[in-house]
Amino acid sequence: MARPQRFPPHGMEDYDLGALSDEQQAALSSFKIKTRMRNEDYLRTHPEVEILIGGFLRELLLRRPSNVREFGASYFTHPDLAGAVKQKVLEQQKKS
Template identity: 40%
Template sequence: MMANECPNVLNQRAFHPTDPLQGMRNYDLGSLSQKQKEMLNHMKISQRKENEIYLHKHPEIKGLISILLRYVLIKKPAFDVHQIVGAFFARSRNIIAKDLLEYLLETECASGIIDDLRKEVDESNVININDIEFSTENINYFGCQE
């Protein structure tokens, strides 16, 4: 069932910015000392900086997240987002690589992975004539099927 097929489900699952985060519903603000809170905030900030540096060095990850998000938003699942994400990754590696290559070229990303993706997509499009079985039955003189 998709979200656009069932508007009542959307209203039941409405999100408001002031709602507590999923993992923070039973969070006790008083359980940490002031020093622990400062250390935790410092750790969060440094982790976020490290993540941003890593994502900047690896644009293919941002691209993969973007094409996954685009895929999910096109499908608009009402309930099981996990099923849609599973379907995305169940596609062949070649299709995902092609989508990622198109995204990186659209965004004019200068990444070394573009050459690798081009090779992978090109190699998967090459058909080895020895791997194909030909049948001459039902083929006329002009090479067309009858």
């Protein structure tokens, strides 16, 4: 049976080792690796994503709102957000 060589399951049940053929399992593993590599490349070339997520998490943990969805909607639609992110990107570029 095809055994996944990487990325063990994160859920409560083990892999269904008979669900995929060896070829299908190899293709799936290759797809996962390529997808992770593309995602990492994207994140490296777009520092604003880390700034957005990090800023949101920081504010979320500092304020601890009772309604996280409402807080998130307010945070990501704030009119000053784009300017603040641009400023942080420029600050990071100056440091490096």
